[in-house]
Structure formats: C-alpha cells, structure tokens
Amino acid sequence: MTTTWKGFINASVSAISFGLIPLFTVPVLASGMPATSVLVYRYAAGCAVMLVLLMAGRTRMSLRFGDSLRILLLSLLYAVSSVVLIESYNHLASGIATTLLFSYPVWTLLLSVVFLHERLSAMTTLAIVVAVAGVSCLSGAFDGGRLQSLTGALLATASGLCYAVYMVAFPRMRIRRMPSLKVTFYIFFFTMMLMMLYALFVEGRIRPVGSMPNLVNLVLLGLLPTALSNVTLIFSLKQISSTTAAILGAFEPMTAMGVGILVFGEPFTLPVVLGFALILVSVLILVLCKKGVK
Template structure:
C-alpha cells in the first residue's frame, strides 16, 4: 500500500522534468490538480499500524516512480515520438522481459503454471494491464502530452478500489470516498483546465473593456 502510494508521485516528477528541461509552463490549475490527486491517493492508502518504513524500500519505489516519469517524458520529447505505438510497446515489453530474465537467474527459477484457470489469469495480465495499458499510454502521450497523461494515471488506484469493492466486497469508507472524489476532481480539472483558463481570461478581458 505504501509503495503504491509513493509510486504515484510520478505526475509531480513529470511536471518538474517538463518545466525544468523543456520549459513547459505549469499552470496554477495543473499544480492544484497534482496536489489534489496526491492527497486523494494518500487517503486511499490504508496504514500498516505505524510500522517503521524501510529506507531502501522508499528509495527503490522513488526510483521506480522516476523511471516511469522519464519513460513518459521520453516518449513525448525524443525520437521515440516518431516510433509507431505497436513497435514502442514491443520494445518496452522486451526490455522489461530482459530485466525479469536476469532477476530469475536466467529462467532457472521459472515454475510451470499448474492449471488452465491460472493460464487464463496469466494471459489476462499479459494482455489487459500490460500490452493494452502500454499502448494506450503511448497513444495518450502523443495526443495530449506527458503531464496530462501522468496526472490521468492517478485514476489507477480509483479503478483498483472500484473492482475491489465490486468483486471482493472491500469496505467503502467515507475516507476512501473522499479520496476518490479528490482524484476525480483533479482529473476533471486537467481535462477542462485549458478551456477553463481561456474562458476566465476572456471574461477578464471583457470586464476590462
């Protein structure tokens, strides 16, 4: 739970990288949306009875978050932008596979999947949250940019909680509902943010006239 919560600081990292390295202007609405989304994600986390956190664990999840932020920015701001989405996804998965091969002592620790039902689970994991997710992320980065895509990614814990309540009968508390509302509000602000700023500026100009 803590790892998942810390991982979702990557929208902040994306916004900082875009601002520092590529001089992208960060609007007040974007900053507010990032803070609101992170606060909502924090509310979705359920604590582990105040146990001390591992410094190495925190460092590893921050590095994971940074690597994801760099990937999102790289897809948008490098020659990878010209690469077809399917090819980009293939290479991303291939690199991930190479890491797993090393971690599994070059496949010597692999175990056979014991049943057909578990094979269906493996295929579902490979297709939906891996291949489809990576393809959609790459497309989103091309169409709307790195920062909005990163912030929209904050919906992930909301969908996880939704299926947890729907399928596994997890309890939906007022705290969790508040967290969901904060994240959805943040995402909505990102979606309508630009048009909202334009309308506000037009109204201010009309009032001045």
C-alpha cells in the first residue's frame, strides 16, 4: 500500500470517528451537563487512554522547551476552535453552524496556496466545492435553513479557520517527527488545561460526571472521536497534504448525520440523500486525482 493510500485511509478513519461525537455527547448533554464540562471530560478521557498506551509502550515523555511552546500553540488553536463553535450554537441552528465550520477545507486550501505556495489543482478545487455543497445539504441549508445571526456566522467560520491553521501548521513544525501518540497526548493535555480554565471562568466550576451512563459515554467520547480521530489525523498529515486531509473531513458531518438518523430518529430527507451522494463524489474525485501518486 502506498503512502498516499495510507494517508487516505487514516484521514477517512479520523473523520468517521470524529463524526461519532453526537453519539456519545447528546446523552450527556441531555443529562444536564454543560458543554464546557463535557469538553473538559472529553479531553481528560482521551489523555487517560493515550497515557496508558504510552506507558505500555515505554515511550519517553520528556519535551524540549521549544517543542512545548509549539504544542501549546496547536492546543490553543484546538481549544479556540472548540469554544467558538460551542458559542456559535447560541446564535445559529446547529446545521448551519456545521456548514460554516466546514469552511475549513477552503481555508486550508487558501492558506496552503498563499503562504506555502501550494499549486492550486482544478480537481482539488472541484472536490472542495462538491464536498462543501454536500455538507450544506446535510446541514439543512437547502431545506428551509437560513442564516439567523452574523455573530454566530462569524464564530462558526472562525472555528473552521482555527482548525485549518492547525492542519496547515502541524506538518511544518519540528514536532511532526515526534511519535504521533505522544504529540497527540500533549496537544490534548494542554487543550484540557485550557478548557478547564475556560469552564471555570464561564461556569465557575466543572460539573461532576453524575452517573455511570455518563461515565461510559465520556470514556468512549475520549477514546473514539478524540484519541483515535486525532492520532489518525496526525498520521494522515504526515502522509498526504493538509488540503486532501481536509476534504476527506467531509466524512465527519456525513457520519454525524448517519448517527442522527439511525440512533436519534432524525428525518432522512431528499437533501440528506443528495448530501451523502455529493460527499462520496468529492472523495471519488480525490481518489481519481491521486490515483497515480506513489
């Protein structure tokens, strides 16, 4: 298997597992836990899972001071992206916010072209346009949805921009040569600390877990959409371009919508079918475009 195909698979696994967030988050939110506390537990559980694996592999955990600053910068981008997305839900319908968040493939492409002088491929641009159109269909933008707040739109778009900067910056940093599990652990550890400060500032405290079902959901939230998703994302960023990985991120809302339909009984409408089809087409365009790459 070529490096490119491994990158495709890792990016797809990352996006699909990330799309499982609603499966474990919605029941915890329904129990009354605020989103800020959920984020703290999400990153804490992810750190715990990865720390066990790192200890089992006897990985050296030391960090250089410069590497710590680089990881802190990435963690800040990750934390800000999470926080502003949550805040956007206070102003926008979640479907519209999801569409605006998925502006990050566009931002990734623009950042790569402007700052890294990456060649703008017509096929890559087409894949982005088709993927964004597919996510728009899934979000409800073509099914009666409308923009309700400029503030919410700016927050959701800022979330996508922060995530794009994260995806473009990581492959160019020295820490990309660190073991993927180790660097992901430290990114999440610093993100958890930042989220704890934010939760204490906004809520005044971090809510207790409260019940065994909440604990199970939070552990799974830390394991699948957090640890697995981000480790495979970092693997993919070492194997394919940031732009390609971002386009494959279209599997995130596709998976989330599938969970909503199959688990939470959300409607399966014609725009949803069209959204699924467009996302698959965008991935097919990428595969055909990269077919000859070794």
